[in-house]
Amino acid sequence: MRPDAVVFDVDGTLVExxxxxxxxxxxxxxxxxxxxxxxxxxxxxxxxAVPGGRPRLTTWFVSRGRSAAEAETLAASLHAxxxxxxxxxxxxxxxxxxxxxxxxxxxxxxAGIDLHVATTGSPGxxxxxxxxxxxxLFDVVVxxxxxxRLKPDPEAYLEVLRRTGRPADRVVAxxxxxxxxxxxxxxxxxxxxxRNDDTRExxxxxxxxxxxxxxxxxxxxxxxxxxxxRALRPGAxxxxxxxRC
Ligand code: XBP
Ligand code: MG
Numbered sequence: 292m293r294p295d296a297v298v299f300d301v302d303g304t305l306v307e308x309x310x311x312x313x314x315x316x317x318x319x320x321x322x323x324x325x326x327x328x329x330x331x332x333x334x335x336x337x338x339x340a341v342p343g344g345r346p347r348l349t350t351w352f353v354s355r356g357r358s359a360a361e362a363e364t365l366a367a368s369l370h371a372x373x374x375x376x377x378x379x380x381x382x383x384x385x386x387x388x389x390x391x392x393x394x395x396x397x398x399x400x401x402a403g404i405d406l407h408v409a410t411t412g413s414p415g416x417x418x419x420x421x422x423x424x425x426x427x428l429f430d431v432v433v434x435x436x437x438x439x440r441l442k443p444d445p446e447a448y449l450e451v452l453r454r455t456g457r458p459a460d461r462v463v464a465x466x467x468x469x470x471x472x473x474x475x476x477x478x479x480x481x482x483x484x485x486r487n488d489d490t491r492e493x494x495x496x497x498x499x500x501x502x503x504x505x506x507x508x509x510x511x512x513x514x515x516x517x518x519x520x521r522a523l524r525p526g527a528x529x530x531x532x533x534x535r536c
Contacts, residue, residue, distance in 0.1 A: 293515035295461040297399055298451050298480065299429075301410035301417055303467035303487050305392055306424060308412075309339060310489065312386040316376040317344070320369045328355070336489050342411050342470045343441045345370040374415045381420040388424045389487070391505030396428055398516055407431040407455065409447040409464070409474075431455055442470040448478035463514065469493040483513065 302308045314335040321328045341347040345366050352362035380386060399406060406429050410417055414434040421429060431454045438446040452459055459479030466472045467487055472495045475482040484498035495501055500513050
């Protein structure tokens with residue numbers, strides 16, 4: 292059946308934020324701190340396997356030979372500055388929405404489907420970026436600061452379900468990565484995976500439908516939007532069930 296709500300991931304799903312947003316912010320933070328570290332695109336793509344900017348920094352510094360304690364301390368201070376730099380990049384319009392997502396969001400909202408967010412990202416840049424790119428479209432927004440365990444743990448999605456009071460079987464998730472799909476599926480949600488250049492090789496087989504762009508002709512039928520449109524017109528056919536493609 293048509294979902295009551297759709298929960299969107301942020302990085303790589305709603306916005307193209309990683310390579311020209313986060314990666315640039317991390318490198319600027321390294322430079323400001325006088326550190327020699329720099330992440331090129333290939334290195335950063337590999338590091339995306341570690342969810343969370345701060346754990347990503349810690350993992351990096353340990354891999355470069357620093358002690359766990361030193362890596363943690365350095366990661367904490369650098370991540371705070373990186374988040375400020377990412378907020379500035381978002382405010383400067385450097386982080387675009389993914390092609391086609393704004394149109395889909397408008398159709399979902401027009402069909403009376405509630406919209407929410409579940410992200411690992413930090414609220415300092417997530418909230419102003421969502422407001423700038425999408426206005427007040429999202430009702431519940433759960434960020435990395437609202438949970439004790441980041442994706443692939445299901446906590447962020449379970450928190451959206453808790454706050455909305457919706458049962459998992461009436462809610463759909465839209466994700467882009469292995470960690471995100473695993474988190475949504477572990478929370479009991481059906482999941483649409485919209486891969487991108489950084490997650491093309493990700494294991495997202497647990498998703499119900501996997502596409503590479505929002506314009507894929509399978510997306511809307513799967514979300515039963517077309518059925519919803521028909522249902523809104525007199526003499527329309529009954530809803531198509533939400534397919535498990
Ligand atoms: C993706 C992440 C985030 C970002 C960096 O989150 O893993 O950590 O890469 O943002 P999602 P922070 O796809 O769930 O939105 O530095 O704020 O963590
Ligand atoms: Mg993501």
